[in-house]
Amino acid sequence: xxxxxxxxxxxxxxxxxxxxxxxxxxxxxxxxxxxxxxxxxxxxxxxxxxxxxxxxxxxxxxxxxxxxxxxxxxxxxxxxxxxxxxxxxxxxxxxxxxxxxxxxxxxxxxxxxxxxxxxxxxxxxxxxxxxxxxxxxxxxxxxxxxxxxxxxxxxxxxxxxxxxxxxxxxxxxxxxxxxxxxxxxxxxxxxxxxxxxxxxxxxxxxxxxxxx
Amino acid sequence: xxxxxxxxxxxxxxxxxxxxxxxxxxxxxxxxxxxxxxxxxxxxxxxxxxxxxxxxxxxxxxxxxxxxxxxxxxxxxxxxxxxxxxxxxxxxxxxxxxxxxxxxxxxxxxxxxxxxxxxxxxxxxxxxxxxxxxxxxxxxxxxxxxxxxxxxxxxxxxxxxxxxxxxxxxxxxxxxxxxxxxxxxxxxxxxxxxxxxxxxxxxxxxxxxxxxxxxxxxx
Numbered sequence: 001x002x003x004x005x006x007x008x009x010x011x012x013x014x015x016x017x018x019x020x021x022x023x024x025x026x027x028x029x030x031x032x033x034x035x036x037x038x039x040x041x042x043x044x045x046x047x048x049x050x051x052x053x054x055x056x057x058x059x060x061x062x063x064x065x066x067x068x069x070x071x072x073x074x075x076x077x078x079x080x081x082x083x084x085x086x087x088x089x090x091x092x093x094x095x096x097x098x099x100x101x102x103x104x105x106x107x108x109x110x111x112x113x114x115x116x117x118x119x120x121x122x123x124x125x126x127x128x129x130x131x132x133x134x135x136x137x138x139x140x141x142x143x144x145x146x147x148x149x150x151x152x153x154x155x156x157x158x159x160x161x162x163x164x165x166x167x168x169x170x171x172x173x174x175x176x177x178x179x180x181x182x183x184x185x186x187x188x189x190x191x192x193x194x195x196x197x198x199x200x201x202x203x204x205x206x207x208x209x210x211x212x
Numbered sequence: 213x214x215x216x217x218x219x220x221x222x223x224x225x226x227x228x229x230x231x232x233x234x235x236x237x238x239x240x241x242x243x244x245x246x247x248x249x250x251x252x253x254x255x256x257x258x259x260x261x262x263x264x265x266x267x268x269x270x271x272x273x274x275x276x277x278x279x280x281x282x283x284x285x286x287x288x289x290x291x292x293x294x295x296x297x298x299x300x301x302x303x304x305x306x307x308x309x310x311x312x313x314x315x316x317x318x319x320x321x322x323x324x325x326x327x328x329x330x331x332x333x334x335x336x337x338x339x340x341x342x343x344x345x346x347x348x349x350x351x352x353x354x355x356x357x358x359x360x361x362x363x364x365x366x367x368x369x370x371x372x373x374x375x376x377x378x379x380x381x382x383x384x385x386x387x388x389x390x391x392x393x394x395x396x397x398x399x400x401x402x403x404x405x406x407x408x409x410x411x412x413x414x415x416x417x418x419x420x421x422x423x424x425x426x427x428x429x430x431x
Contacts, residue, residue, distance in 0.1 A: 056409075056412075057405060057409060059364070059368075060364055060367065060368055060404075060405050060408035060409060060412075061368070061401060061404070061405045061408075062368040062369065062371040062382075062385070062401070062404050062405075063368070064371050064372065064375075064382065064385050064386075065371065065385055065397065065400060065401030065404060065405075066401070068385060068388075068389050068397050069394075069397055069398060069401050072394050072397075072398070078389075143276065144276075144279065147276055147279045147280045148279050150280065151279060151280055151281060151282040151283070152282075154282040154284050154285055155282075155283075155284050155372065157284070158284070158372075158375050158386070158389075159389065164282075164285075165282070165284060165285070167285075168282070168284055168285040168288045168289075169288070171288060171289075171292060172288040172291065172292060172376065175292055176292070177289065177292050177293065180285055180288050180289045180292060181289065183282070183285050184281070184282060184285040184286065184289065187280070187281075187282050187285065188277075188280050188281060188282075191276075191279075191280030192280065195276055195280075
């Protein structure tokens, strides 16, 4: 194991970097897309159920299928990392739009009315009052999305780009346990670190939740 | 978009090796087995932790820990260690379903109104009766939610079994990709997504059937 690590440090490091980019970029994109979508689903009530159902179906498409199928839709090359990023963004949006909507819905209407009465315009009220109150719920969803993205990236190795997943396929082809183990351990560690980071951010930006 | 593979009747011939019906059956086979084994492991543990409150830390964090384990890596590790067969697939998929079932069993038991349990005890129910007649039925909606999301995940993830040479609907994806036959890949993606929706609808109807009518107003 140690020998494998020292001999292949460069490959592993590259795979890890690729893994981080492929997993976290979609979280960023997904978050930016999901917040307005979630807001719309709350603002226009009739949108909520169809939106949730659509995302439910999107979420049930296997990642492998999405990875290989997106090139056909987007016209990208099969080996382009764009496919992985877009596919994971779809999953992130599917997951987060719902949590954003549920989080915004959980805001006490009395608070919203108070903010309106104080002269908050809709946009300022959203960013200054509603979103911060919904933040614990939204960040809980973000944790799930981030962790599952990190574990899903490796499936991309089946089509040739998958960060640490390439260690899995290599180990599998050579019938060699070390790369697979290293890949799993690094992937789990990465997920744990990302999860911890979000928890710390949440503690820092929502001090009022600790008072309760 | 090219639907020729999906719509070709030859690929739907029943019992034909590699035909879509046979792939669906093996896919469902992996799914059902993994869910059953996972439930047998996770339910008692989750209910026990929820009932006693001991080990809550484990139940809460099991969910995230389980999600962070890459199923593909686990599957390939198991195949490398144990050789090809049903066992490595079942281990990898079971590891996937245990956390959501465990967490939801725990959450379901925790969500109960303590007064109802006290009332049941006050009526003279024995601990076992309290568990089976009061706590379990009332925890069922939450528990079933976890079970359904576990089922959804397995149906989608069981496709990776094909990457180590086994069956299931992943065959359409892997083989289609290998020979650049996108209509086959598309067929695989559609069939898996439809299967996932059907499995969820099926479980939803079971849920409606077994959840006590007294609970439906609140759940």
